[in-house]
Every structure is written in C-alpha cells, then in structure tokens.
Amino acid sequence: MKSNKLLFILAIAMAFLGLKPSAVAQHFSPKQLQEATISSLHTAMQNGKLTAVELVQLYLDRIKEYDKDGPFINALIMVNPKALTEARRLDSLYKVTGKFIGPLHGIPIIVKDNYNTFDMPTTNGTLAMKNSIPPADAFVIQKIREAGAIIIAKSNLAEFAQSGNFSVSSILPGYSRNPYDTRRTTAGSSGGTAAAVAADFGTIGLGTDTGSSIRGPAAHQSLVGFRCTLGLISRNGIAPLALTNDMGGPICRTVEDAVRVLDVIAGYDKADSVTRLSNGKIPESYRAYLDKNGLKGARIGVFRQLCDPAKADSQVVALFN
Structure with missing residues (x-):
C-alpha cells in the first residue's frame, strides 16, 4: 500500500x-556508466538523458568510492577541482547552440601526470614537484580541451615514467592497483591512467610510451592503447624520458574511442619539429578505417618461442595456450 x-x-x-x-x-543511470563509450554518452546527451555535469558527477562518485576507499585502486594523484565548473560551461553552450563544441564534448578524460596542465600541478610522480604548475598546456592537452574534453583527474605514474613494470610514485603511498585483480601489477608508468579507465573513473585516457608504458598497461587491463609512430603526435609539454622513443597516446576501452582521441591529438606542432614528418600523411579521420569485420578470415600466429613450458609456471602456460 x-x-x-x-x-x-x-x-x-x-x-x-x-x-x-x-x-x-x-x-x-550509474550502471550505464560502466564501460560507456564516447558514442553512447553523446547519444545520451543528445537525447536529453544526460548532461556533462551529471556525467562528471557520476565519475566523481565512483572515484570517491573506489580510488582511495573500497578496493583502493590508488590510480589518481589529483582530481580536477574545476571539472564540474567546466562541465557547467559546456552544458550552457550546448543548451544555447544545440551543438557540441567538438568531438570530445563533455567527455571526462584521465591524464597521466607528466602532461603539462596550466591549471593543475604536473608532478611527474615525484614529491619534489607536488606544487609545480606549468605556464602552459602541453600541445595534446590544448587539443583535447578545444575538442570539448573535461580533464577529470591527473593519474599516477612511476616517477618520471621510468618503470615499465609498475606505477608507484613518491606522491601517493603505495602502488596503483589493477582493478581486475588488485594483487596484480598495472604494468608500467601509464598504469595509473589504465587502471582509472578500467575502473570507470573516466571515459578515456592519455598515457605515454617510451619502452612499453602505453602498450603494457593497456594489455594488462583489457584496454586499447596506441603507441604511434614517432612524429604523429606532439611531445611538446610532455616530460621527456628519452626523446628518441617518447610518444603520447590514447588509452581507451575500445578501438573506436582510441581512434576518436587520435583524430583530435595527431598532427603538426611547430614546437616539436619531428611532427613535420606527419604533414600530408594524416587522413581526415582515422574512423574511416574502422571495420567491425576487419578480422574475418584472418589467421592468428602463435609465437610459441615466447613460452617455454619446461621453465614457465604451469598456470601461465595453460593461460597462454
């Protein structure tokens, strides 16, 4: 009754x-947030079911519940205190114009804390730089802001991105943890970004790769990471480790989302001379090459020399097979 x-x-x-x-x-609903994509979130916004403010708040609620409490994923160094303010600005513009300001409108992004951000510290994972605020955004950060993305948090990394095995800094106590099994490694300096995306703390993420630090964390947390050709994405404003190898790139749930981010951040930057190599070689959109049937009829080669059953753990061999 x-x-x-x-x-x-x-x-x-x-x-x-x-x-x-x-x-x-x-x-x-919060349940729909889990494993949400750029496309699904934009559809919800266009149908009046979701605002950027509501979306950011849903992610902030998850961060509060799971990053430093609960399973203690420990993926984030700093949550952006102005994320909701930016979301309100974007909602206001959308209400007036009925149009998104760019291809990442209202999409919360996790940014590895070696990308310069003019409005938040860029610590590079070291306590010595805890309060160091750069004078300007990295080129890639400038591009994602122009596309409408909302930086929701800066993520943990191995200090100065020097480890391909784990993500631990002097800023945070303890390691960043793999959301699929908190006893396992996040695999690499971009592990904070990957753990945060896998735990649904943001829709998409940015990492950097010198040796394996996009590829490793993406593989260990069931994500998609692009370690692109040198010269495709500007390194301007990203703390260098080895300029012969350094590269920034997306870490996302799906190939499509990674491509949508790549469309925004790829291209020439006069402050990074190596990006001249990309002139005339970037398509109007990489989305034109997405093909859901692209692996139909493909053969998979197994590189068995990587796994020696006589020396390897039996469970690892079983999983490999």
Whole structure:
C-alpha cells in the first residue's frame, strides 16, 4: 500500500511539473556508466538523458568510492577541482547552440601526470614537484580541451615514467592497483591512467610510451592503447624520458574511442619539429578505417618461442595456450 501511495504522489508531482513517466524512467543511470563509450554518452546527451555535469558527477562518485576507499585502486594523484565548473560551461553552450563544441564534448578524460596542465600541478610522480604548475598546456592537452574534453583527474605514474613494470610514485603511498585483480601489477608508468579507465573513473585516457608504458598497461587491463609512430603526435609539454622513443597516446576501452582521441591529438606542432614528418600523411579521420569485420578470415600466429613450458609456471602456460 505504501509503495502504491508513493507512486501516486510521484505521478501527481510529475503531472504538475509537466513531466512524462518516460522522462524519469529513461534517465541515465550509474550502471550505464560502466564501460560507456564516447558514442553512447553523446547519444545520451543528445537525447536529453544526460548532461556533462551529471556525467562528471557520476565519475566523481565512483572515484570517491573506489580510488582511495573500497578496493583502493590508488590510480589518481589529483582530481580536477574545476571539472564540474567546466562541465557547467559546456552544458550552457550546448543548451544555447544545440551543438557540441567538438568531438570530445563533455567527455571526462584521465591524464597521466607528466602532461603539462596550466591549471593543475604536473608532478611527474615525484614529491619534489607536488606544487609545480606549468605556464602552459602541453600541445595534446590544448587539443583535447578545444575538442570539448573535461580533464577529470591527473593519474599516477612511476616517477618520471621510468618503470615499465609498475606505477608507484613518491606522491601517493603505495602502488596503483589493477582493478581486475588488485594483487596484480598495472604494468608500467601509464598504469595509473589504465587502471582509472578500467575502473570507470573516466571515459578515456592519455598515457605515454617510451619502452612499453602505453602498450603494457593497456594489455594488462583489457584496454586499447596506441603507441604511434614517432612524429604523429606532439611531445611538446610532455616530460621527456628519452626523446628518441617518447610518444603520447590514447588509452581507451575500445578501438573506436582510441581512434576518436587520435583524430583530435595527431598532427603538426611547430614546437616539436619531428611532427613535420606527419604533414600530408594524416587522413581526415582515422574512423574511416574502422571495420567491425576487419578480422574475418584472418589467421592468428602463435609465437610459441615466447613460452617455454619446461621453465614457465604451469598456470601461465595453460593461460597462454
């Protein structure tokens, strides 16, 4: 009886406000946030089921519950205190124009803390730089902001990105943890970004790779990472480790999302001369090459020389096979 009375009161209130039952029933839920993609979130925004403010708040709630509490993923060095302010700005613009300001409009992004951000410290994972705020954004950060992305947090990394095995810094106590099994490594300096994306602390992420620090964390956390050809993406404003190898790139849940980020960040930057090599070689959009049937009929080669059953752990061999 109580539930029926509550439903009756709700119906009267909705009628008074001019709301239809479907308007409440179809609202974006926290469950839909799990493994959400850029496309699914933009569709929800266009259908009036979601705002950038609501989306950011959903992610902030997850961060509060799981990063330093609960399973203690420990993936983030700093949550952006202005994330909701930026979300409100984007919502206001969308309400007035009815258009997204760019291809990443309202999408929360996790940024590895060796990318310069003019409005937040860039620590490179070391306590000595805890309060160091750069004078300007990295070129890639400038591009994602122009595309409408919201930096929701800066992620943990091995100090100065010097480890391909784990993500531990002097900023945070303890290691960043793999959300799929917190006893396991996040695999590499970009492990904070990968752990945060895998744990649904943000929709997409940015990492850097000198030896394996995009590829390793992406592989260990069931994500997609692009370690691109040198010269495709500017390194301007990313703390260097070895300029012969350094490269920034996306870490995302799907190939499509990684491609959408690549479309935004690839290209020439006069502050990084090696990007001249990309002139005239970047398509209008890499999305044109996405093919859901692209592996149909493909043969998979197994490089068995990598796994020596006589010396390897039997469980690892079974999993490999």
